[in-house]
Ligand SMILES: O=C(CO)[C@H](O)[C@H](O)COP(=O)(O)O
């Protein structure tokens with residue numbers, strides 16, 4: 001499988017969201033990563049359902065929705081209705097993760113589990129066959145533009161081992177501080193999907209930066 005790039009609109013210009021989504025439609029982006037923050041699970045508030053629905057009106061690519069909210073099970077159906085193709089809930093925010101994953105799948109969405117940097121991948125062993133994607137945080141969630149945590153490489157390798165031992169087809173997504181320096185080694189370590197927010201949107205030519213990222217990701221997958 002070719003590696004997937006999912007630019008995060010957290011770093012887009014919220015006053016020009018239509019323009020930025022149309023740029024992503026033209027670009028080589030595969031998915032559009034949407035960061036939902038509730039000011040409770042994480043110390044920041046981003047945007048919620050009406051904004052996601054507005055993004056969905058223009059987006060021609062699947063919406064990869066990363067819920068950084070407490071008790072995400074309350075809003076799964078609403079996020080599906082607003083356009084989510086994949087919903088990731090945080091391991092740390094779910095009391096009944098297995099049930100929540102089934103609820104996401106029953107909505108015909110792909111089911112993702114996001115894990116904070118402090119969460120050991122071994123905790124996913126008992127649910128790995130029910131998880132379509134693990135969103136591995138390579139920064140502490142809540143803000144864009146932070147530095148990549150180097151320990152992530154080892155976590156990717158450990159998770160890859162768990163996935164292959166379980167003969168699961170779970171994808172590994174890396175979220176936070178991704179750039180053209182770490183993209184190839186992340187793919188080499190076993191990542192399938194890379195999220196990139198500020199690296200794309202603060203560059204002079206975001207569309208071309210997505211091409212640059214895709215090129216180095218393909219080198220990593222050789
Ligand atoms: O989930 C997130 C933050 O909690 C974002 O997806 C992530 O930080 C991407 O932004 P950047 O590439 O700027 O680090």
Ligand SMILES: [Co+2]
Nearest residue numbers: 035066175195
């Ligand atoms: Co995210």
